Structure formats: structure tokens, C-alpha cells
Amino acid sequence: MPKNIKKDLLSRLNILSISARYDNSCSSSYGKRETYPYDISNSYLSGICRTWLSNGRYISLLKILMTNFCINNCKYCINRRQNDIPRAILTPKEIADITIEFYKKNYIDGLFLSSGIYRDPDYTMDLMIRAVKILRYKYHFNRYIHLKLIPGASRELIEEAFRVADRVSSNLEFATEESLKKLAPDKSFVKVYQPLKIVREIYEEKGLKAPASTQIIIGATPDTDKTILSVSEKLYHKRMVRRVYYSAYISINKDKDLPLIEKPPFLREHRLYQADWLIRFYGFKLEELFEDSENLPLEIDPKLAWALRHLEFFPLELTKADYYELIRVPGIGPILAMKIIQARKYGELSIESLKKLGVPLKKAKYFITIKGKTPLGLTKKETRFFEERQLNLFVSFPSTLLFLHQNQDNISFPKA
Numbered sequence: 448m449p450k451n452i453k454k455d456l457l458s459r460l461n462i463l464s465i466s467a468r469y470d471n472s473c474s475s476s477y478g479k480r481e482t483y484p485y486d487i488s489n490s491y492l493s494g495i496c497r498t499w500l501s502n503g504r505y506i507s508l509l510k511i512l513m514t515n516f517c518i519n520n521c522k523y524c525i526n527r528r529q530n531d532i533p534r535a536i537l538t539p540k541e542i543a544d545i546t547i548e549f550y551k552k553n554y555i556d557g558l559f560l561s562s563g564i565y566r567d568p569d570y571t572m573d574l575m576i577r578a579v580k581i582l583r584y585k586y587h588f589n590r591y592i593h594l595k596l597i598p599g600a601s602r603e604l605i606e607e608a609f610r611v612a613d614r615v616s617s618n619l620e621f622a623t624e625e626s627l628k629k630l631a632p633d634k635s636f637v638k639v640y641q642p643l644k645i646v647r648e649i650y651e652e653k654g655l656k657a658p659a660s661t662q663i664i665i666g667a668t669p670d671t672d673k674t675i676l677s678v679s680e681k682l683y684h685k686r687m688v689r690r691v692y693y694s695a696y697i698s699i700n701k702d703k704d705l706p707l708i709e710k711p712p713f714l715r716e717h718r719l720y721q722a723d724w725l726i727r728f729y730g731f732k733l734e735e736l737f738e739d740s741e742n743l744p745l746e747i748d749p750k751l752a753w754a755l756r757h758l759e760f761f762p763l764e765l766t767k768a769d770y771y772e773l774i775r776v777p778g779i780g781p782i783l784a785m786k787i788i789q790a791r792k793y794g795e796l797s798i799e800s801l802k803k804l805g806v807p808l809k810k811a812k813y814f815i816t817i818k819g820k821t822p823l824g825l826t827k828k829e830t831r832f833f834e835e836r837q838l839n840l841f842v843s844f845p846s847t848l849l850f851l852h853q854n855q856d857n858i859s860f861p862k863a
């Protein structure tokens with residue numbers, strides 16, 4: 448390839464990989480392997496990110512936009528029509544060639560391809576599909592490809608995109624239509640839901656969960672955590688997506704409708720992921736997480752918050768509790784619950800056996816008993832509390848409960 452074209456290609460690649468960073472709808476994070484500014488092995492500038500597949504395997508992806516030209520003017524987006532920023536576009540063949548080149552050099556295992564809307568949704572979706580088809584049918588690239596579906600594209604193109612990619616996504620952006628209309632005036636709920644509905648219909652015939660995901664932006668609108676998670680709960684219930692990604696709003700543009708924030712609400716994003724996990728894998732109902740507020744507490748994780756509101760559920764006697772009771776204990780998740788149940792079959796539970804299983808007693812000790820006793824590894828403050836009341840260090844649960852009641856605002860529980 449002539450040198451000037453290569454440099455031009457690299458500068459476009461750089462523009463488009465930077466523009467793709469704000470999309471979270473694959474569980475990705477960027478590496479920091481930086482070399483020279485225009486070196487193709489500069490993973491940070493070239494848009495190489497790490498992601499985790501549903502089987503827990505970790506892979507590297509080239510995360511890139513086909514173009515950052517966009518006919519839409521979403522107020523929160525760096526690529527919106529009215530922004531005066533460097534713009535670039537790659538042809539389908541260029542995308543395929545870059546992907547193959549990176550793959551052969553062992554930089555990446557797959558591709559995450561998104562795009563601004565260039566000319567119209569069908570035109571853009573078609574370009575993206577052509578890039579994937581070159582990869583699949585000409586270069587026989589059978590590795591992971593995540594393709595962003597373009598809202599407003601025709602059903603035929605959505606179906607085709609779904610056929611050539613491993614995973615697809617379409618961003619809802621916001622939990623309510625009101626927020627969407629305010630900050631993304633060119634979009635509507637009908638348009639952003641449509642690609643996910645089509646994918647679900649195809650998959651329903653097969654009786655499987657759709658391999659799709661979506662993203663909701665957090666903190667750019669007054670939508671509460673409860674409203675946001677109620678949307679996620681419905682999407683999971685209808686089997687429309689496998690994952691909802693929450694993306695802390697990053698202030699890039701100035702607009703009267705956008706909030707002024709100093710830092711993105713990353714902790715809130717983290718709490719939403721924890722609550723989402725509780726709904727999907729722990730059997731928590733949405734209402735259980737929002738009994739006294741429309742938002743999740745930021746100081747402690749939502750499962751611990753639920754436990755502190757429901758001390759009547761505890762102590763849980765570990766020698767008798769069933770699986771669903773065990774996973775309600777702060778610090779005990781599905782894997783530990785199964786291990787405890789297995790361990791009970793082969794012997795008596797003890798503090799030592801719980802430690803060997805990996806039960807985080809520092810956190811769980813307030814909520815469990817073993818044969819009626821609390822397995823305590825006491826802090827100095829706790830020791831003082833029990834000694835002042837002339838209680839044994841290996842005490843019965845009511846004393847622990849009392850301690851918890853009196854000190855719950857001051858206890859620094861280990862972080863989840």
C-alpha cells in the first residue's frame with residue numbers, strides 16, 4: 448500500500464476508533480499499550496479493546512465506527528451533526544482489510560463494528576453488512592463479530608445483519624420516551640426498539656434468547672434507577688436481549704437540555720450492574736430493591752442494602768438453609784451457595800470449612816449462624832462491644848443482630 452494512503456488510513460482509523468469509545472454495548476475496556484502516535488501497533492489509538500464473551504472467555508476486539516458522519520443530532524453524542532470535529536469514513540473493504548491485518552498480527556480476536564448514520568439507515572446498514580460479508584465469505588474470517596443494528600433500517604437488512612454477525616446490539620439510549628425525545632430528537636422508541644423486536648422474532652422461532660444487547664445512558668436525564676431497571680427487567684423477561692449495558696453519561700457537548708456534571712456517575716453505573724445481576728441471577732424482584740427509594744443507595748451494594756432492610760430474614764442457619772435463602776446472604780452468591788450445599792452432604796459445616804470454601808466471613812458473619820452460633824472474626828470495635836456486654840466471642844445471633852442494628856451506619860462493610 449502506498450505510504451501516503453497508509454497514513455491516511457491510519458488517521459481515519461484513529462478518528463473512528465476514538466469516536467467508537469462511547470459505545471458500551473459490549474463489555475469492553477481499553478488496553479494501555481501505547482507506542483508511537485501513528486504506529487499501527489498502538490492498541491489504544493487503533494481502538495483495540497478487551498471484552499468478555501457469555502462463556503466468560505476474554506478476547507480482544509477491534510472496536511470501530513464505519514463512519515462518524517451522522518445525519519442525526521443526538522445532543523449527548525460526540526458525532527452529532529452539528530459538532531465541528533474531524534470526520535472520516537472507511538469503505539467495507541478497508542474495514543475488512545484492517546480487521547484481517549490486525550487478526551493476522553494477533554492483535555485481535557474479533558470485530559465490534561458500529562456507525563453514525565450516513566445518508567440514511569439502510570445505506571449505512573448495507574455498508575456495514577458488506578464489510579462483514581467480505582470478512583466472512585472472501586477472507587473466511589470465522590471469529591467473533593459484533594454488529595450494531597441501525598434503527599430505521601429495513602427488516603431485510605436487520606435480518607441479514609443478524610445472519611452474518613455473532614452478536615448484535617441496538618441502543619435504547621434512555622429508559623423513557625420523554626428522555627429520548629428530549630436528547631435524541633431524531634429518534635423514537637418505535638425506531639430504537641424495532642431492531643431488537645425483529646431479532647427476538649427470529650429467535651423465538653428457535654426457542655432461544657436473542658443474542659442481542661442494548662445500552663442505556665445513566666445520569667443525563669432525571670430517569671430513576673427503578674425506571675431504568677424496570678426497562679431492563681421487561682427486556683430480559685421478553686427475551687429480547689441477553690445484556691443491558693449501563694453507560695455513565697460523559698459530558699462532551701454543551702446544550703441547555705444536558706446536565707452540568709463534573710464527573711460521570713460511574714458508581715451509579717456500577718450499582719445498576721449489581722442490581723441487574725441480582726434480578727437476572729439471584730431471583731430478586733424489582734420492587735425488593737426499591738422498597739424505600741426510587742434510586743439505589745450508592746454507599747453500599749444493593750444486596751447488602753436489602754439485607755439491612757430485612758434483618759427479620761436473618762440469621763440464616765447455614766446447616767439448613769436452601770439455595771434461594773443462601774444467595775440472599777451478603778457475600779454468598781450462586782457458586783458459593785452450591786458449594787455450601789455440597790459441603791453439607793459430606794460433613795459438618797464449621798468456620799474453617801466455610802473459610803476453605805471461600806465464604807467472605809467478614810461480610811457474611813452478621814447474617815449467618817452455624818448450629819445457632821455466629822462465626823465471628825471480630826474487629827476491635829466489635830470485640831469491645833461484646834466484651835462490654837460480657838458476651839462470648841462465639842456468641843448467639845441476637846447479640847450480633849443488636850450490634851448490627853446499633854452500628855449499621857458506621858460499619859464499613861467490605862466492598863462487593
Ligand code: SF4
Binds near residue numbers: 521526527563564631
Ligand atoms: S445516531 Fe445519534 S448517537 Fe448515533 S452516532 Fe448519530 S448522533 Fe450519535
